[in-house]
Amino acid sequence: MSPLIEIKELSYxxxxxxxxxxxxxxxxxxxxxxxxxxxxxxxxxxLLLHLNGILPGQNxxxxxxxxxxxxxxxxxxxxxxxxxxxxxxxxxxxxxxxDVAFGPINMGWSKDKVNWQVDLALQEVDMxxxxxxxxxxxxxxxxxxxxxxxxxxxxxxxxxxxEPSSNLDPKHRWELIDLLKNLNITKLIATHDLELVGILCNxxxxxxxxxxxxxxxxxxxxxxxxxxxxxxxxxx
Amino acid sequence: xxxxxxxxxxxxNGILQKIDPRFKxxxxxxxxxxxxxxxxxxxxxxxxxxxxxxxxxxxxxxxPGRIVRKSLASxxxxxxxxxxxxxxxxxxxxxxxLILAKAYLSILAMILLIxxxxxxxxxxxxxxxxxxxxxxxxxxFMYRYLFVITDELMSIxxxxxxxxxxxxxxxxxxVLANIIGVVFISSYERSERIYKAMLSRxxxxxxxxxxxxxxxxxxxxxxxxxxxIFVLIKILEYSLR
Numbered sequence: 073m074s075p076l077i078e079i080k081e082l083s084y085x086x087x088x089x090x091x092x093x094x095x096x097x098x099x100x101x102x103x104x105x106x107x108x109x110x111x112x113x114x115x116x117x118x119l120l121l122h123l124n125g126i127l128p129g130q131n132x133x134x135x136x137x138x139x140x141x142x143x144x145x146x147x148x149x150x151x152x153x154x155x156x157x158x159x160x161x162x163x164x165x166x167x168x169x170x171d172v173a174f175g176p177i178n179m180g181w182s183k184d185k186v187n188w189q190v191d192l193a194l195q196e197v198d199m200x201x202x203x204x205x206x207x208x209x210x211x212x213x214x215x216x217x218x219x220x221x222x223x224x225x226x227x228x229x230x231x232x233x234x235e236p237s238s239n240l241d242p243k244h245r246w247e248l249i250d251l252l253k254n255l256n257i258t259k260l261i262a263t264h265d266l267e268l269v270g271i272l273c274n275x276x277x278x279x280x281x282x283x284x285x286x287x288x289x290x291x292x293x294x295x296x297x298x299x300x301x302x303x304x305x306x307x308x
Numbered sequence: 309x310x311x312x313x314x315x316x317x318x319x320x321n322g323i324l325q326k327i328d329p330r331f332k333x334x335x336x337x338x339x340x341x342x343x344x345x346x347x348x349x350x351x352x353x354x355x356x357x358x359x360x361x362x363x364x365x366x367x368x369x370x371x372p373g374r375i376v377r378k379s380l381a382s383x384x385x386x387x388x389x390x391x392x393x394x395x396x397x398x399x400x401x402x403x404x405x406l407i408l409a410k411a412y413l414s415i416l417a418m419i420l421l422i423x424x425x426x427x428x429x430x431x432x433x434x435x436x437x438x439x440x441x442x443x444x445x446x447x448x449f450m451y452r453y454l455f456v457i458t459d460e461l462m463s464i465x466x467x468x469x470x471x472x473x474x475x476x477x478x479x480x481x482x483v484l485a486n487i488i489g490v491v492f493i494s495s496y497e498r499s500e501r502i503y504k505a506m507l508s509r510x511x512x513x514x515x516x517x518x519x520x521x522x523x524x525x526x527x528x529x530x531x532x533x534x535x536x537i538f539v540l541i542k543i544l545e546y547s548l549r
Contacts, residue, residue, distance in 0.1 A: 126504050146510065154508040160456050161501040166428035166448050173518065178510030183518050206315075206427065208455050222509065 075099035076258055077123065077230065078134035084118060084127060084282075092118040094282045100258060100275075102229075107269030107290060108262040110279035111304045116262035117157070119279065120232045123260070124152040136229060150179060153223030157235040159215035163207035168199070168218055171207060175226040186225075193225035194218075197251060213244030220251070232260045237268050266305065270294050278303055314451070318426040322369040328527040329425050329433035335534040336421040340414040342538055346545070348403050353545045354413065360537060361416055368424040378419050379412065386411040427451055432517065441515045453498070461491050 077100035084093040093115045100106050108116045121127040123135065125145045133140045140148050153175075156162045165171040172193055176186040194200040197217040207215060216236070223231065236252065237245045245268075252259065252272055263269060269276060269290060276293040278286040280303050286293055293299065300306035318325060324332065343357050365372055390408040397403035422430065431451075435444045464487050472483075 121504065124508050126507055146512075149508060149510045152508075154505075156501065156505050156508075158501070160453075161498065161505050164449065164452055164502050164505065166431055166452060167426070170428055174506075174511075175509035177516045177518060178512070180516075183520070186518060204426070204428075206452075208452065226509065 073101075074134075074137060076102040076104075076136055077260070079119075079122075080132050080134075082119070082122060082133060084115075084122065092282050093122075096279070096282070096284045098277060098284060098287060100230075100260065102258055103256075104275055105259040105261065105273040107273035107276045108260060108279060109264070109266065109269060109276060109305055110285075113281075114279040115282040116279055117234050118282075120154060120234055120260065120262055123230070123232050124149045124154055126154070150226060151228055152230045152232060153226055153228035155219050155223055155231070155233045155236065157238055159207075159212070159219040162219040162222055163215060165207070167204055167206055168194070168210075168221075169203050171218065172203075172221050172225045175222060179226060189225045189227065193221040196224055196255075197221045213240055213247070216240060216244065216248060217251070224255075228257070230258045230260065231255065232262075234262050235264070236261060237263065237265045266294060266300075278305070314422050315425060315427040315430070317368065317370040317374075317423045318429075320369050320424075322424060323367040324364060324530075325368060325424050326526060327530045328521060328523055329429045330436055330521065331527050331531045331534075332421055332425060333430070333433055333437060335531070336417050338534070338538060339417050342541070343410050343413050343417075346410065348400075348406050350545045350548075351406050351409075352548070353541050354406070354409055356541045356544070357413055361413065361420065364417075364420055368420060370420065370423045375416060375419050375423065378423075379415050382415045383412075386415070432521065435517060436521060445515055449502075453495075456498075457491060457495055460494065461487070464490065 077098070079096060079098040082093055082096045083091075085091050096115070096119065098106075108119065110116055118127065122133055122140070125140045125142075125148055135148050135151050138144050138147055138151070163171045165174055169190060172190045173186050176189050181189070190203070191200065194203055197220050199214065199217050199221060202210060202214065202218070207218060210218065220236075233252075236248060240248060245265075249268055249271055252261075259272070261269065261273065273290045275288065276286075276290045277284060278293065278299070285303060286299060297306055301308050339357065339360070343354065346353050346357075365375065386408055389411060390404045393404045393407045394401060425433075428448075431444050431448050434447070435441060468483055468487065472480075
């Protein structure tokens, strides 16, 4: 069986000349939860942005057997859901409902289907009571949950999360971890939160200066202290 | 940080809050047009319009003090117009006072409309009333990020104040200019990230919305009542000479 995500020798250079990714190859199977770890500027977020074609990379990425090209972008964006680090970027519509419905409406779904999926997604993140409120009235933890609902409503096959636990207080962080744990979906999580990776992920990839340095079972990589220390992910 | 949102009374259980926003927008616009088209020689009808506003305030349950406080922000602009009109109506200076009253009533009507209507419904209603979608989206983003940018500005100002003691007015002006520059650049970068978030959820340049307004009997009653009152005032205006 072919992997759900197949990245082959992906390289990307930002317009300012910064080489963000260099020959990254990675396969993710259906049901996997992969933790992308690495120091700041390692290329974790850049890699996530390639998964649904926001950034065009050299060489190819296959999502569920579909190559990411301008022609397939619509199908790819239905399959891969991206949750950005700052919920203020994810929640740009005037109300929670509008934000959660934004993706399904763009998919061209019927009104009934959109409303059904919005309710379902908000129920999944336990935020249905705030459906008609404005996002800027919510707390940071609530905004993070709604951010997740904005992509769950699109029924994606892959969830790509950029720093999901950043800036959350311990209570909201644990709530988010529990929430993600119960989501039966393939996940890629770019984070510095190694505890979260240990709880949620079965595989871990270490990125450093745009290169994939290690990829394997989470237990194996997270217990290899020398490896973590060599990439500044743990203290000697 | 704590903000007073424009639509803070939209969730209050008032009668006007339940009216379809399209009817409210049309009624408010009609009100503003009629108030401003009132001949200066028929100033008494402005009293009727003021009574309509008082009735609407009661029906929306928005505290009158809040509306007046919000209206104060527009007073300097209205006063400037009224002062200019003094030169035009030099023989009858009280006309300027009437112009001031007309402008102030219009402002109060708009504040009442915005305070009692959820902003997202207000925007949807504008779209249904055939206001260009791109303009509605600009309003939407402006309202969504106005508070975010204000927060950012306040945080930077606090960081600046925590490292500043004394200093000349010129120094503070220069620092303020830098702060505005920083906020401008970060807003520009923020817009890039928001656009990426939109793209990732299937946005392809076409703005799509759901049609989820349905008219009820109370909307027709409101529309009919508003129209009748306006016609009645106009009839009174022309019959009382």
